[in-house]
Amino acid sequence: MALPGLALVHGGQHAADCWDRTVDEIHCQEPGLAVVALDLPGRRGKPGDLLDDVPRTWILTLRDRALSQASQRRSIAALGGVQTMLPFDTCHNLVISEPKLLASILLERCRRYA
Incomplete structure (x- = not known):
């Protein structure tokens, strides 16, 4: 069964290109997967333009010095809300510091919905 496409959305101080290393790693692990990195911020405290039926996973970064866990929970x-929260003992910039781990997590989430 084909995996669903994967849409990646950056955080506050980044742009879509922050995902480049992770997207490269996803394509190494799953070459045929459609992946798009979007610039899709929320506006004035309102949610971003995410469809209600799109499954959402949040990776809670436990050693994040930029965003506290409380701040992440407010986001x-x-x-x-999200369907799944996955806590990881990592820093804020997981897309840069742990692209292999992040790619594995994202691919596993895709496989759940295939």
Whole structure:
């Protein structure tokens, strides 16, 4: 069964290109997977333009010195919640510091919905 496409959305101080290393790693692990990195911020405290039926996973970065866990949880609430929260003992810039780990996590999430 084909995997669903994967849409990646950056955080506040980044642009879509912050995902480049992770997208490269995803394509190494799953060459045929359609992946798009979007610039899709929320506006004025309103949720971003995410469809209600799109499954959402939040990776809670436990050693994040830029965004506290409380701040991350407020962001989750602003999105309208998530179906799954995955805590990881990593820093804020997981897309840069752990692209292989992040690619594995994202591919596993895709496989759940295939």
